[in-house]
Amino acid sequence: MYRTRLVAAAVLGSAGLAFLAACGDRYTDPGQVRTAPAAGRAVTSAVPAGSRVRLAAGAVEGLGPVLTDQDGRTLYRFAKDGARPSKSTCDGDCAAQWPPLLADGPPQVTGVQEQLIGLMPRADGGTQVTVGGWPVYRYAKDSGPGIALGNGSGGVWTAVAPGDGKAVAQRPSTAVVAAEAGGLGTVLTDQDGMTLYLFAKDGKQPPKSTCDGDCARTWPPLVATGETAVSGVDGKLVGQVLRPDGTRQVTVGGWPVYRYAGDTAPGQATGHGAGGTWFALEPNGCKVPGDRKPTASGTPPSG
Known part of the structure; x- marks a missing residue:
């Protein structure tokens, strides 16, 4: 955790x-985004140009900190997979429900320990991102950022914690x-x-x-x-x-x-x-400069 x-x-x-x-x-x-080292395996898959995979720390209401992809979607791991060595047992219909996070090169990371990030070839083609050795996936029923409907599914799917790559327990x-x-x-x-x-x-x-x-x-x-x-x-x-x-x-x-x-x-x-x-606040405890304006819906209050 x-x-x-x-x-x-x-x-x-x-x-x-x-x-x-x-x-x-x-x-x-x-x-600042840094590039994680590759896991020493050949990269065999490709993602659309300009859509490089990025891992970041996010949060889900009622769950807490979770690891997310470049779209802010929660990432999961599957208890039936392996971490030493990395192995995915989710393909076919399983992979349609739990799409593996594929990459064509080392992912960018922010707020995540670089040494935990790796790549592994999948039996059905492509190269899947691993965190702490575990292959990671998204969940088809998660409609966007801040959602983790797959956490605890079947007692074998759990969201990934951003700090150490372990399963989110509570x-x-x-x-x-x-x-x-x-x-x-x-x-x-x-x-x-x-x-x-x-x-x-x-x-x-x-x-x-x-x-x-x-x-x-x-x-x-x-x-x-x-x-x-x-x-x-x-x-x-x-x-x-x-x-x-x-x-x-x-x-x-x-x-x-x-x-x-x-x-x-x-x-x-x-x-x-x-x-x-x-x-x-910035992560260093300093204030975000006042000339940076929020882009979320709504406007700052008067006081």
């Missing part, structure tokens, strides 16, 4: 603070995940894929939340319940701060983090830039 990391202290370690000092207004994508109670949202690039989301925001009027050294009452109804704080799972984020940046109501709010880079009530589905970031004080 994805790696979990809990930072209980309100003040971050020196390494985290040094990292925070690098925050600036110039946009950089810390989840939904974490609280998570901070690096994923793409709102046309802003890679930002931080919660366990349900909802974009996380910082409030510029809060404090980060030490962490302090100034949003409660009506503010907290519009911008619900991400409350920690037990350990906070992280994916695509340095666990040293993730901590907690005690709120006036006695709950513990998750912090990233020292900033208390919130969701926005106006975001109605994963992948939206309509709160970014609100009132010039609310901003989505």
Whole structure:
């Protein structure tokens, strides 16, 4: 399962603070795409030109962090396959229901451990992507991103966790995940894929939340319940701060983090830039620059 990391202290370690000092207004994508090494096997299949396979961390409401393909669709593994060595036992009618993820070269990856990614030739032709040795598939009944109807199917199909490539066992109670949202690039989301925001009027050294009452109804704080799972984020940046109501709010880079009530589905970031004080966060704990505008439906609120 994805790696979990809990930072209980309100003040971050020196390494985290040094990292925070690098925050600036110039946009950089810390989840820059890199090319995973091939598994040393000949590539025999092809995908349409310009449609190179890409693996990324995503999230599904009610399930949490999952591994996705370049279209944001959940990826699965099949318990009847093999990982050492890699072997697929799903073809014919099975492959029609569970299309294998094929590639004509090493996939691009972001928020995923490169060393887990490989390629294997299929008996029915083509070259299938493997994660942790396991061949990976999509599910025909998943109609788009943020859906994982195939998880647990027949007791043998499970979604793949982005952190370590293992099967997703259960939904974490609280998570901070690096994923793409709102046309802003890679930002931080919660366990349900909802974009996380910082409030510029809060404090980060030490962490302090100034949003409660009506503010907290519009911008619900991400409350920690037990350990906070992280994916695509340095666990040293993730901590907690005690709120006036006695709950513990998750912090990233020292900033208390919130969701926005106006975001109605994963992948939206309509709160970014609100009132010039609310901003989505990059995986390094810095704010996404205010001049980057969300492309999801809806417009930023006035405050």
